[in-house]
Amino acid sequence: MTLEVVSRSRDGRARAGVLHTPHGSIPTPVFMPVGTQASVKTVSPDELEALGAKIILGNTYHLYLRPGHDLIERGGGLHRFMSWNRATLTDSGGYQVFSLGPLRKITERGVQFRSHIDGSKHLFTPERVMEIQMAIGADIAMCFDECAPYPCDHEYARESAAMTARWAERCLAAHDGGRQALFGIVQGSVYADLRRKSAADMVSLGFPGYGIGGLSVGEPKDVMYAMLDETIPCLPEDKPRYLMGVGSPDALLEGVARGIDMFDCVLPTRIARNGTVFTRKGRIIVRDAAYAEDFRPLDPGCDCYACQNFTRAYIRHLLKAGEVLGIRLTSIHNLRHLVRMMEEMRESIIDGSFDEYRKETWRVWYNN
Amino acid sequence: MTLEVVSRSRDGRARAGVLHTPHGSIPTPVFMPVGTQASVKTVSPDELEALGAKIILGNTYHLYLRPGHDLIERGGGLHRFMSWNRATLTDSGGYQVFSLGPLRKITERGVQFRSHIDGSKHLFTPERVMEIQMAIGADIAMCFDECAPYPCDHEYARESAAMTARWAERCLAAHDGGRQALFGIVQGSVYADLRRKSAADMVSLGFPGYGIGGLSVGEPKDVMYAMLDETIPCLPEDKPRYLMGVGSPDALLEGVARGIDMFDCVLPTRIARNGTVFTRKGRIIVRDAAYAEDFRPLDPGCDCYACQNFTRAYIRHLLKAGEVLGIRLTSIHNLRHLVRMMEEMRESIIDGSFDEYRKETWRVWYNN
Numbered sequence: 001m002t003l004e005v006v007s008r009s010r011d012g013r014a015r016a017g018v019l020h021t022p023h024g025s026i027p028t029p030v031f032m033p034v035g036t037q038a039s040v041k042t043v044s045p046d047e048l049e050a051l052g053a054k055i056i057l058g059n060t061y062h063l064y065l066r067p068g069h070d071l072i073e074r075g076g077g078l079h080r081f082m083s084w085n086r087a088t089l090t091d092s093g094g095y096q097v098f099s100l101g102p103l104r105k106i107t108e109r110g111v112q113f114r115s116h117i118d119g120s121k122h123l124f125t126p127e128r129v130m131e132i133q134m135a136i137g138a139d140i141a142m143c144f145d146e147c148a149p150y151p152c153d154h155e156y157a158r159e160s161a162a163m164t165a166r167w168a169e170r171c172l173a174a175h176d177g178g179r180q181a182l183f184g185i186v187q188g189s190v191y192a193d194l195r196r197k198s199a200a201d202m203v204s205l206g207f208p209g210y211g212i213g214g215l216s217v218g219e220p221k222d223v224m225y226a227m228l229d230e231t232i233p234c235l236p237e238d239k240p241r242y243l244m245g246v247g248s249p250d251a252l253l254e255g256v257a258r259g260i261d262m263f264d265c266v267l268p269t270r271i272a273r274n275g276t277v278f279t280r281k282g283r284i285i286v287r288d289a290a291y292a293e294d295f296r297p298l299d300p301g302c303d304c305y306a307c308q309n310f311t312r313a314y315i316r317h318l319l320k321a322g323e324v325l326g327i328r329l330t331s332i333h334n335l336r337h338l339v340r341m342m343e344e345m346r347e348s349i350i351d352g353s354f355d356e357y358r359k360e361t362w363r364v365w366y367n368n
Numbered sequence: 369m370t371l372e373v374v375s376r377s378r379d380g381r382a383r384a385g386v387l388h389t390p391h392g393s394i395p396t397p398v399f400m401p402v403g404t405q406a407s408v409k410t411v412s413p414d415e416l417e418a419l420g421a422k423i424i425l426g427n428t429y430h431l432y433l434r435p436g437h438d439l440i441e442r443g444g445g446l447h448r449f450m451s452w453n454r455a456t457l458t459d460s461g462g463y464q465v466f467s468l469g470p471l472r473k474i475t476e477r478g479v480q481f482r483s484h485i486d487g488s489k490h491l492f493t494p495e496r497v498m499e500i501q502m503a504i505g506a507d508i509a510m511c512f513d514e515c516a517p518y519p520c521d522h523e524y525a526r527e528s529a530a531m532t533a534r535w536a537e538r539c540l541a542a543h544d545g546g547r548q549a550l551f552g553i554v555q556g557s558v559y560a561d562l563r564r565k566s567a568a569d570m571v572s573l574g575f576p577g578y579g580i581g582g583l584s585v586g587e588p589k590d591v592m593y594a595m596l597d598e599t600i601p602c603l604p605e606d607k608p609r610y611l612m613g614v615g616s617p618d619a620l621l622e623g624v625a626r627g628i629d630m631f632d633c634v635l636p637t638r639i640a641r642n643g644t645v646f647t648r649k650g651r652i653i654v655r656d657a658a659y660a661e662d663f664r665p666l667d668p669g670c671d672c673y674a675c676q677n678f679t680r681a682y683i684r685h686l687l688k689a690g691e692v693l694g695i696r697l698t699s700i701h702n703l704r705h706l707v708r709m710m711e712e713m714r715e716s717i718i719d720g721s722f723d724e725y726r727k728e729t730w731r732v733w734y735n736n
Contacts, residue, residue, distance in 0.1 A: 038685065042692040045677070067660070067685040075663055075681055083677040292435070295443055309413070309451040313443055317406065317435040324410040324692055 001140070001181035001208045003028065003240040003261065009354040013232075013259045016349040019240055021139040022179050023079065023087040026054040027346055028240065029256045031247065031338045032089060032264040037062050038072070038082045041269050042328045043335065045084045051304060051336040052343065055087035057264045060133055061096035065115050065122075069135040077137030089140040089264070090133050092185070093124055095147045095213070095245065106146065108163065126170035134176060142211055142244075143171040145185040150218040157189035165201040172205055183209040183242065190223050192230040199234035209240040212260075216246045224251070228258045249278060249341060250365070253358055256345050263342075268334035273327045275319045278337040281368035286330065291316045298329075304336035305329070369508070369549035369576045371396065371608040371629065377722040381600075381627045384717040387608055389507040390547050391447065391455040394422040395714055396608065397624045399615065399706045400457060400632040405430050406440070406450045409637050410696045411703065413452045419672060419704040420711065423455035425632045428501055429464035433483050433490075437503040445505030456506040457632070460497055460553070462513045463581070463613065474514065476531065494538035502544060510579055510612075511539040513553040518586040525557035533569035540573055551610065553579040558591050560598040567602035577608040580628075584614045592619070596626045617646060617709060618733070621726055624713050631710075636702035641695045643687045646705040649736035654698065659684045666697075672704035673697070 007016040017028040033040045033048060036059045040048055048056065058078055063069060075081040078088050097104050097113045104113035110125030126144040133141035145164040148157050164187045175182045184202035188194030202210055212231055215224045228243070235241055240261045246252070247265020255263060268278070275287030279299040284291070286298060297307035298315065306315065306329035318326030348357035375384040387394040401408045401416060404427040408416060416424065426446055431437060443449040446456050465472050465481045472481035478493030494512040501509035513532040516525050532555045543550045552570035556562030570578055580599055583592045596611070603609055608629045614620070615633020623631060636646070643655030647667040652659070654666060665675035666683065674683065674697035686694030716725035 037689045037691055038682070039689075039691040039693045042696075044673075044693060044696065046673075062689075066689055067681070071661065071681065071685075074661065075679065081679075081682055083682070293439065293442060305412075305414075311443065311449075313435070313439065314406070314449055314451070317439075321405045321407075321430075321434055323405055323407040324696070325407045325412060328410075328412065328692070328696075 001240075003209070003238060005237065007350040009257070009349050010352065011355075014256050014345070014349050014354050015259060015261065016346045017240075017261060019261070021055070021087040021181075023085065023139050024054065026087055027343075028261040029252075029342050029345060030054060030262055031252065031342045032057045032262060033335050034059070034264055034266045034269065035082070035084075036266070037066065038078065040331075040335070041273070042324065042331045043269075045082065047305065047332055048084070048335070049086070051332055052339040053086070053335065055089060055139075056084060058088060058090045058136065058138060059093070059096060060090045060129065060136065061093035063090070063136055064093065064132050065117055069132045073135040073137065079137070087140070088138040090136050090138040090142065091244070092129055092133070092142040092144045094145045094185075097124055098147050098149070108166075110144075126167040127174040130171055130174040130182075134178075134180060138180065140181045140183060140209065141175070143168045143182065143184050143207075145187055145213055147214050147217070148187060148189045150189065152189050154191055154194070157187075157191055157194050160189075161187040161194050161198040161201075165198065168202060168205055181208045183207055183211050183240075185211040185213045185244070186231055186235075187214045188227075188231075189214055190219050190227060192227070195227050195231045196234050199231050203234065203236060207239070209242060210235050211242045211244045213244045215243065216251065221251065221254075225254055225258065228255065228260065232259045247338060249338065252338065252341060253345070253361055256342075257354075257358055268338050269331045272330035272334045275316075275326075275330065277330050278334050280364060282365055286312050286316050287319050288316075298333050299337070302333065302336065303340070304333050306333040369608075371577070371606060373605065375718040377625070377717050378720070382624050382713070382717050382722050383627060383629070384714045385608075385629060387629070389423070389455040389549075391453065391507050392422065394455055395711075396629040397620075397710050397713060398422060398630055399620065399710045400425045400630060401703050402427070402632055402634045402637065403450070403452075404634070405434065406446065408699075408703070409641070410692065410699045411637075413450065415673065415700055416452070416703070417454070419700055420707040421454070421703065423457060423507075424452060425457045425459065426504065426506060427461070427464060428458045428497065428504065429461035431458070431504055432461065432500050433485055437500045441503040441505065447505070455508070457508040458501050458504050458506040458510065459612070460501070460510040460512045461492055462553075463515045465492055466515050466517070476534070478512070494535040495542040498539055498542040498550075502546075502548060506548065508549045508551060508577065509543070511536045511550065511552050511575075513555055513581055515582050515585070516555060516557045518557065518582075520557045522559055522562070525555075525559055525562050528557075529555040529562050529566040529569075533566065536570060536573055549576045551575055551577040551579050553581045553612070554599055554603075555582045556595075557582055558587050558595060560595070563595050563599045564602050567599050571602065571604060575607070577610060578603050579610045579612045581612045583611065584619065589619065589622075593622055593626065596623065596628065600627045615706060617706065620706065620709060621713070621729055624710075625722075625726055636706050637699045640698035640702045643684075643694075643698065645698050646702050648732060650733055654680050654684050655687050656684075666701050667705070670701065670704065671708070672701045674701040
């Protein structure tokens with residue numbers, strides 16, 4: 001897997017590129033919709049293609065528990081199982097098992113946890129997680145890491161990042177290095193020295209791409225941006241950088257400005273199911289009574305299926321009436337909004353106007 | 369609105385035709401998916417088009433309560449509101465308000481009822497229901513009728529059908545007779561004399577089409593078929609006949625055999641949401657463990673989006689995991705199954721093989 005950088009912003013930090021994968025070439029920067037359980041919630045594969053998604057993410061923890069990585073393997077791997085012919089990435093399950101709180105126990109060996117579905121006991125080790133991700137068969141797998149909580153003291157964060165580095169070595173040893181690319185993950189909480197150390201550890205192992213984890217877990221956004229400023233210069237220029245679990249429009253803009261190539265987040269589909277949609281002027285809650293007789297599209301000018309065919313009034317009615325089509329339409333719209341934003345940022349990097357694009361986008365958000 | 373009969377089965381009862389509406393010509397016999405709240409549950413208008421739906425039904429009772437017929441009218445009418453450019457039909461709300469049980473009171477004037485949403489008090493009269501349906505603006509409206517319960521004694525059924533006839537006169541007087549066609553509804557419970565009388569009453573009023581209501585409400589199927597045998601000969605040959613609320617494959621087959629042109633039913637989408645799908649060999653419950661590793665389509669040979677792209681194992685996983693895409697796929701498949709069955713029946717009527725089609729279909733159902 002290689003990242004071909006095709007253009008840069010004036011300050012050289014933001015970059016437009018192409019990520020070559022066994023399932024197609026992906027223009028970067030790119031936003032990856034999340035298909036936790038082998039389905040991007042409410043949206044079909046043909047709709048994902050139509051809205052411009054080039055790569056989607058599956059969650060290893062969820063797929064391992066249900067339907068099981070072995071079943072997916074027998075079904076021909078994730079792409080074939082879910083009928084998605086473009087690229088895929090699976091996370092390591094680290095974030096999910098650490099989120100289980102009292103249901104899990106961390107040791108050097110790995111993480112013991114209980115299923116949120118039936119309470120059954122399981123063990124994730126770096127080796128086991130590699131086995132699971134290889135069976136699922138995404139184009140990109142992620143190393144098993146510990147996502148430290150926020151806040152977290154320097155001592156804990158240091159030891160956690162060190163263990164993540166040791167686990168990364170075990171992941172590399174356990175991974176078959178076939179068509180699936182394995183990315184390392186930089187941790188280090190909100191400590192600049194630990195972020196730099198973690199990045200150096202990962203780079204010394206020589207991965208084809210690097211995730212930046214443990215951010216957007218509760219810390220202020222300027223702290224997240226400061227951590228990116230510390231981490232990114234430590235990563236190689238010719239490898240993709242993936243800011244994990246981040247997907248608010250402002251963070252996409254600021255992440256790209258700092259040199260991030262890939263993002264994923266459940267935010268667009270999660271808020272969609274609550275009736276909130278992105279517009280160029282900021283979010284609106286289309287469930288609100290204010291939109292009951294608003295016969296305009298969710299975002300005038302948007303080219304998605306929802307905006308090309310339906311009004312706020314109709315979509316609000318569907319949401320109020322509990323009709324599934326309502327959350328389908330808001331989900332499609334929100335995903336298209338982020339995918340188009342990435343396309344626009346990429347174009348602006350290529351044509352030299354990224355700084356203006358960034359300034360103008362912030363200006364419109366502030367004035368509305 | 370006219371029904372052009374293009375062909376008949378050998379016994380002359382089943383007919384293939386074309387129903388001309390302001391929103392397109394509809395090959396008959398036809399199955400109409402139900403979009404109770406201005407949305408066929410989980411399915412989008414473009415998917416309905418792709419699966420061959422030519423006309424869909426909206427429920428007057430539901431649309432009146434939410435979002436309100438006046439809102440739909442301000443939104444440009446039902447077609448524009450829901451972005452469906454093919455034909456539509458609204459029922460009269462009669463069946464729904466009678467189903468409210470203790471929440472409603474029937475008098476000659478109309479039916480007083482309380483909303484199932486907020487308990488608010490409402491009155492449906494024939495005149496009011498015409499006003500509501502004209503505002504919604506479907507291509508076909510239905511007269512306000514009383515759907516007698518089952519079982520129901522001869523005395524009650526006689527008086528009820530007589531009131532339905534008086535209401536039909538009031539509906540005709542209140543309807544503006546514009547582009548929207550108004551169909552009468554034959555009632556009479558399970559009594560042959562009352563069915564013939566009700567049909568004669570309706571025909572004397574001269575509607576452009578006739579619904580047959582009050583069937584499939586709990587009576588045995590052979591009683592329903594006997595009532596069709598009594599009713600249909602009393603209806604004009606050149607007008608469409610619509611068997612209301614009927615949609616099981618066997619009843620579609622037997623209804624068409626007796627001369628029915630139109631059907632609607634929530635059955636295909638309702639059972640889909642419970643994980644049951646139609647196949648050529650009968651129903652299967654794809655949620656069952658038996659299908660966990662079944663990598664065949666729901667119905668091999670089916671041309672729907674679900675069967676062309678996904679396996680039983682994947683759809684079962686989605687249903688078990690509570691993923692909306694699962695019920696979308698089973699809904700699309702079940703609707704396509706019925707729509708295709710109507711297409712096949714129509715072709716067989718035209719090419720003279722309807723009797724064989726009917727026999728063979730029953731044979732396959734019995735042998736599986």
